[in-house]
Amino acid sequence: MSEPDILKFGPGSAEAVDAYLNYRRIVGDDDNGQLFTPEEYENYKKKVLPARLRNRLFVSWTSPNGMDCKLVGPETLCFCQHRYKQHKTDFQVLPTVRPIDLPCKLKKCRCSTFQYVPMNGGQSVRCRCKHFSEDHDEGDGHACVKCKGKCGSFRSPWSCPCGQPAYLHQMVVENKEERLARGHPVGQDVPYAAMGGLTGFSSLADAYLRLDSGVGAPDESFFSGPVTSSDHPFLRMHAEAGGLSEEDAVTSGLGAVRLTGTNRDMDYYEQRYQARLKEERLQARAGATNSQQRDISKKPSRKLGPPKR
Structure with missing residues (x-):
């Protein structure tokens, strides 16, 4: 029998792994697969981090009653089957037009803005035409490619755990001031790329599972009621x-x-x-x-x- 491979790390290896993870969270895919030199890395942080902290966008999939049923993170899949971190998330100056479009950065992808698709177990939900979201066009309209013109848009009858159907939910892209005005948490300022709506560990759970409902602090009548x-x-x-x-x-x-x-x-x-x-x-x-x-x-x-x- 062949001897098992044993990985041996010298002193300081753990710190090197932590440094690489921190680098990947900050840079993301902006280095195009080629690691920055220490000088390029420092210049990147000086150029990008101030605008990222100032113009962070909070992205959530929201129910009609204002509850954030899904807080989008870096690894959240879009309708185009690409991650949120593969979309445009950094802005030197925030657009004044609402809603803010977050197009996909990959070539040959016609996704004009990030669109979350809920999951039913390990697969995406089905449209009313019985086909999955990946069977629909990633362009505007999301027409089904298998129905041959019979299904012109993706509309899922799947019901969210909040009790509302999926087609009544909407994507909300907002800055820090707009999110605070809605009474939702914003967390701490972090330099990482494509954080979306993540503000803590509780953000990884669905809205009905989080300790906070996502609708903000209750008013005085909630505590003084019978x-x-x-x-x-x-x-x-x-x-x-x-x-x-x-x-x-x-x-x-x-x-x-x-x-x-x-x-x-x-x-x-x-x-x-x-x-x-x-x-x-x-x-x-x-x-x-x-x-x-x-x-x-x-x-x-x-x-x-x-x-x-």
């Missing part, structure tokens, strides 16, 4: 029973019983079970009574004739 059955069991347990409705009070009591860990929970469920049985018996009895009344009403009345002699 505690109802839809709130957390901890809040319901400590709420005053007099301030709850009858239904909410029962639900709140159920949450408190579950937390005791005693036989009270079994007693509660037994009471609920007996009450349900009683209600079923009453309904069955009422149904039988109504059936008897209908049968009596359907019987023909007997006509009385003259007495027989």
